Amino acid sequence: MRVLRQDAARTRHSLLAAASEIFAEKGFRDATIATISKRAGTNVAAVNYHFGDKQTLYREAWRQSFRDSMEAHPPDGGVDPKAPPKQRLAGLVAALLRRINDKDNREFHIVYRELANPTGLLEEVLKEEMLPLRRRIIALMREVLGRRSSETQVRFYAISILSQCIIPAFINMAERLGTSPEGESWEVTDIEGYAEHVISFSLAGMAAIGRGTKTPAIRGTQLPRTDQSFEAQRSSTDHT
Amino acid sequence: MRVLRQDAARTRHSLLAAASEIFAEKGFRDATIATISKRAGTNVAAVNYHFGDKQTLYREAWRQSFRDSMEAHPPDGGVDPKAPPKQRLAGLVAALLRRINDKDNREFHIVYRELANPTGLLEEVLKEEMLPLRRRIIALMREVLGRRSSETQVRFYAISILSQCIIPAFINMAERLGTSPEGESWEVTDIEGYAEHVISFSLAGMAAIGRGTKTPAIRGTQLPRTDQSFEAQRSSTDHT
DNA sequence: GACAATTTTAAATGGCTAATTTAATTTACT
DNA sequence: AGTAAATTAAATTAGCCATTTAAAATTGTC
Numbered sequence: 049m050r051v052l053r054q055d056a057a058r059t060r061h062s063l064l065a066a067a068s069e070i071f072a073e074k075g076f077r078d079a080t081i082a083t084i085s086k087r088a089g090t091n092v093a094a095v096n097y098h099f100g101d102k103q104t105l106y107r108e109a110w111r112q113s114f115r116d117s118m119e120a121h122p123p124d125g126g127v128d129p130k131a132p133p134k135q136r137l138a139g140l141v142a143a144l145l146r147r148i149n150d151k152d153n154r155e156f157h158i159v160y161r162e163l164a165n166p167t168g169l170l171e172e173v174l175k176e177e178m179l180p181l182r183r184r185i186i187a188l189m190r191e192v193l194g195r196r197s198s199e200t201q202v203r204f205y206a207i208s209i210l211s212q213c214i215i216p217a218f219i220n221m222a223e224r225l226g227t228s229p230e231g232e233s234w235e236v237t238d239i240e241g242y243a244e245h246v247i248s249f250s251l252a253g254m255a256a257i258g259r260g261t262k263t264p265a266i267r268g269t270q271l272p273r274t275d276q277s278f279e280a281q282r283s284s285t286d287h288t
Numbered sequence: 289m290r291v292l293r294q295d296a297a298r299t300r301h302s303l304l305a306a307a308s309e310i311f312a313e314k315g316f317r318d319a320t321i322a323t324i325s326k327r328a329g330t331n332v333a334a335v336n337y338h339f340g341d342k343q344t345l346y347r348e349a350w351r352q353s354f355r356d357s358m359e360a361h362p363p364d365g366g367v368d369p370k371a372p373p374k375q376r377l378a379g380l381v382a383a384l385l386r387r388i389n390d391k392d393n394r395e396f397h398i399v400y401r402e403l404a405n406p407t408g409l410l411e412e413v414l415k416e417e418m419l420p421l422r423r424r425i426i427a428l429m430r431e432v433l434g435r436r437s438s439e440t441q442v443r444f445y446a447i448s449i450l451s452q453c454i455i456p457a458f459i460n461m462a463e464r465l466g467t468s469p470e471g472e473s474w475e476v477t478d479i480e481g482y483a484e485h486v487i488s489f490s491l492a493g494m495a496a497i498g499r500g501t502k503t504p505a506i507r508g509t510q511l512p513r514t515d516q517s518f519e520a521q522r523s524s525t526d527h528t
Numbered sequence: 529g530a531c532a533a534t535t536t537t538a539a540a541t542g543g544c545t546a547a548t549t550t551a552a553t554t555t556a557c558t
Numbered sequence: 559a560g561t562a563a564a565t566t567a568a569a570t571t572a573g574c575c576a577t578t579t580a581a582a583a584t585t586g587t588c
Contacts, residue, residue: 164404
């Protein structure tokens with residue numbers, strides 16, 4: 049009969065931790081079991097002993113990172129669930145920003161690399177964990193916007209807000225490529241300050257919906273539509 | 289003495305086109321010369337004959353894609369340079385959105401993969417081509433916001449707008465992973481409609497800056513700061 | 529404190545992929 | 559027709575890694 053041993057649990061944890069780091073740094077393919085077990089301070093065979101194979105380790109590492117991440121930054125941002133919607137939205141934004149930009153966040157980086165080089169290994173896990181987050185955001189947005197707003201409006205506003213929360217992390221990655229000289233970087237160092245900006249910016253933007261379909265400011269800026277954008281593009285002047 | 293031949297130019301072009309596609313699909317490492325030359329309809333040796341090595345082909349392919357992309361969607365969005373700032377901003381946003389989300393845009397995808405798996409091969413080229421874009425945006429933002437706005441404010445607003453333009457492309461990638469069920473996708477299919485939303489949303493958000501430092505709506509949503517966030521920079525309030 | 533299962537280890541196994549070069553052949557241009 | 563340019567197929571060269579095995583070490587229990 050199986051007996052759980054102390055040492056086993058310890059190496060299992062080291063492996064998970066190391067795997068999260070390495071997978072976040074290199075993605076599934078470029079991360080080698082050798083590197084991972086080295087950082088974990090164990091033998092290569094340990095991975096297959098404890099997890100069966102690399103793929104399982106990958107999934108488990110992501111799960112672990114996700115749990116850690118959500119625990120460190122609960123999605124309500126510490127705002128009372130009974131607080132008014134706008135305040136809860138502020139909490140959500142702050143939490144999201146803190147979570148994604150937490151330097152200890154491996155989860156985001158793993159997903160990021162998965163997006164660029166899909167392995168398909170996280171499909172189920174992602175579906176399972178991301179959907180509730182989406183529903184939470186949409187529900188909150190609907191509350192803030194009021195029920196006169198359409199489905200697409202709710203989605204567009206949600207996207208606008210989400211995008212602002214995600215981008216600092218992308219910027220950080222881009223900056224690591226060595227683009228942009230001194231003082232001309234997009235990098236966001238003051239996440240808390242930025243969070244305040246996002247909230248004030250977004251609430252003001254959302255308030256516009258209450259003041260009629262379009263603000264006067266918009267009427268002046270009629271979007272010039274280009275020819276190809278009218279009829280669903282016919283493969284923009286393809287030079288075959 | 290060297291003579292330029294017709295066939296040479298043709299295969300060179302096919303190679304560039306094929307390379308752009310494949311590099312955009314797979315990134316530098318996973319793209320093989322074999323695949324590229326096959327799609328181009330030439331022999332494997334052709335790459336080395338015409339470009340010397342894979343790396344040069346990579347750089348050239350990106351350059352080509354970038355040129356195509358910028359030509360298809362000029363950054364002013366077709367708005368008269370003498371038009372009022374807000375209108376020019378609308379043009380810039382529309383152009384950016386169209387450019388990034390053009391299904392023929394390889395450039396963006398190549399950079400995207402480069403971010404996840406950096407090769408360092410595009411460093412110079414990127415620096416060279418992206419900086420002017422950044423400066424253009426910042427200058428325009430400063431114009432729209434007026435000169436009472438601080439450096440950080442200008443940057444934050446620019447980031448807010450940029451993020452909204454970039455995200456649809458990221459969403460598309462994420463959706464390709466097969467996450468999110470029917471009708472619960474973040475995907476943006478109507479780019480033109482979304483562009484209008486971004487502009488109205490953002491102009492309203494920016495208008496808030498004129499109405500005092502904070503709108504009444506914000507005062508109610510005091511951000512609960514976490515311990516580690518206090519110390520953090522107070523650069524968000526510096527009116528330079 | 530010895531036994532048996534659990535865990536760790538070092539070394540070996542097996543398998544796969546790809547850029548680049550060469551030398552021969554074909555093509556295009558004068 | 560002749561020659562340099564361009565294409566081709568095949569060979570060359572190079573690298574890297576997950577997993578398994580069998581033996582050694584450890585842990586917990588009786």
